[in-house]
Structures are given as C-alpha cells and as structure tokens.
Amino acid sequence: DAMVIQNPRYQVTQFGKPVTLSCSQTLNHNVMYWYQQKSSQAPKLLFHYYDKDFNNEADTPDNFQSRRPNTSFCFLDIRSPGLGDAAMYLCATSRKQGAGGYTFGSGTRLTVV
Amino acid sequence: AQRVTQPEKLLSVFKGAPVELKCNYSYSGSPELFWYVQYSRQRLQLLLRHISRESIKGFTADLNKGETSFHLKKPFAQEEDSAMYYCALIGNQGGKLIFGQGTELSVKP
Numbered sequence: 001d002a003m004v005i006q007n008p009r010y011q012v013t014q015f016g017k018p019v020t021l022s023c024s025q026t027l028n029h030n031v032m033y034w035y036q037q038k039s040s041q042a043p044k045l046l047f048h049y050y051d052k053d054f055n056n057e058a059d060t061p062d063n064f065q066s067r068r069p070n071t072s073f074c075f076l077d078i079r080s081p082g083l084g085d086a087a088m089y090l091c092a093t094s095r096k097q098g099a100g101g102y103t104f105g106s107g108t109r110l111t112v113v
Numbered sequence: 114a115q116r117v118t119q120p121e122k123l124l125s126v127f128k129g130a131p132v133e134l135k136c137n138y139s140y141s142g143s144p145e146l147f148w149y150v151q152y153s154r155q156r157l158q159l160l161l162r163h164i165s166r167e168s169i170k171g172f173t174a175d176l177n178k179g180e181t182s183f184h185l186k187k188p189f190a191q192e193e194d195s196a197m198y199y200c201a202l203i204g205n206q207g208g209k210l211i212f213g214q215g216t217e218l219s220v221k222p
Contacts, residue, residue, distance in 0.1 A: 004156075033209075033210075040122070040214070041214060042117075042199070042212040042213055042214045042215065043157075043199075043212045045209045045210070045211075048209065057209075090157065092157075092210075098203060099203075100145050100147050100162060100201070100202075100203040100210055101147075101159050101162065102159065102210055103159075104156045104157040104158065105156060106155075106156045107156070
C-alpha cells in the first residue's frame with residue numbers, strides 16, 4: 001500500500017543530544033509536512049517542503065531543522081532537544097499545496113530524558 | 114487570525130444515540146474545512162471534507178458560513194466510532210492545514 005512511514009515509532013534521547021526523525025512516502029506527493037503534537041493539544045505545523053522549497057513557520061524554534069534529500073524522504077532534526085520538545089511528531093504529505101487531504105504517518109513519540 | 118475551535122474535549126454517548134461534534138472557525142476568506150479521525154493506536158486520517166458533501170461511515174458535516182461552523186453529525190452512534198476527532202481548515206491562501214484541539218468521542222454500549 002502506498003503510505004507514509006515514520007521511523008522510529010518511539011525515540012528516547014538525552015537532553016541536548018541531537019536527534020533525527022525520519023519520514024518516507026511512496027505516494028510521490030510533492031508536499032511533505034512536519035507537525036508537533038503535545039499532549040491534549042492540536043497538531044502544530046513546524047514546516048513543510050513543497051518539492052525542494054522549504055517553508056518554515058514563523059514561530060518554529062531554530063532548534064528544529066529539516067532536510068528533504070529527495071521526493072521520498074524528509075527528516076526532522078532537533079539540534080539540542082529540551083524537555084519541552086517531548087511530543088508526538090507527525091509527518092504528512094499532500095499531492096499539492098493547498099490540498100487538504102493530507103496522508104499522515106503513524107508518528108514518532110519523542111521522549112527527552 | 115485563522116483558528117479552529119472544538120469546544121468539547123470529551124463527548125460521551127450511548128450506542129444508538131445521535132452525536133454532534135462541534136467545530137467553529139475564524140477565517141476572513143473562504144476556507145476549506147475537514148474532519149480528521151484518529152482511532153486508538155492508528156494514524157490520523159481524513160474522514161470527510163466539506164466540498165465533497167459526502168457521508169462517510171454515517172457521518173455528515175455541513176458548512177454554515179453564517180455561523181462559521183462545521184459540526185460533525187451522526188444519527189446513530191456505534192461503539193466503533195469511539196476515537197479522537199479533529200476539525201481542520203485550509204485557507205484560500207493555500208498551504209497549511211490548521212487543526213482544532215480535538216474532541217474525544219466515547220460511545221458506550
């Protein structure tokens with residue numbers, strides 16, 4: 001099945017130790033998104049790629065970076081994780097910008113110790 | 114500012130009862146509205162969108178521009194409807210999907 005795959009499902013990292021979360025898709029969608037979802041809160045968009053064009057949300061901390069080496073893969077890098085960065089991180093794709101029918105991955109739950 | 118509000122964090126009903134999950138939005142233009150659902154231990158998935166005017170799993174939602182609402186309704190709830198439901202919008206300026214905080218629906222036998 002064409003889908004969005006996030007690895008790992010659970011990630012534990014140490015305070016201040018860089019961590020990378022990965023997302024891959026077999027849908028050949030042009031747009032890939034990273035959302036952060038904290039407990040009992042709405043998913044919050046961090047940034048997205050439209051093809052190779054990177055679009056950062058104004059309130060996304062500099063601590064969060066992203067890479068998209070090709071159409072299929074997108075990575076979320078947290079340079080120095082703090083305790084407040086513990087959350088579920090959701091990757092999503094859409095065929096084009098402005099299309100709201102996103103396909104989501106299962107998410108990576110990040111714990112910072 | 115674009116905003117989606119779901120006033121109920123938890124909605125509990127009995128099987129066979131009607132259910133309505135409320136969603137209100139603020140947006141100055143003409144947004145596109147969606148309902149997403151997340152069943153236990155599953156990924157977030159699209160349930161329906163207002164432009165399709167469809168019924169999925171017995172759920173319907175009508176966009177009321179006057180009241181800026183997009184409430185999700187089902188006449189007879191089933192136990193398998195228990196899940197987290199998110200209302201979301203995309204503005205006509207394109208780009209990002211903005212989510213409400215979600216309503217947990219619990220359907221009891």
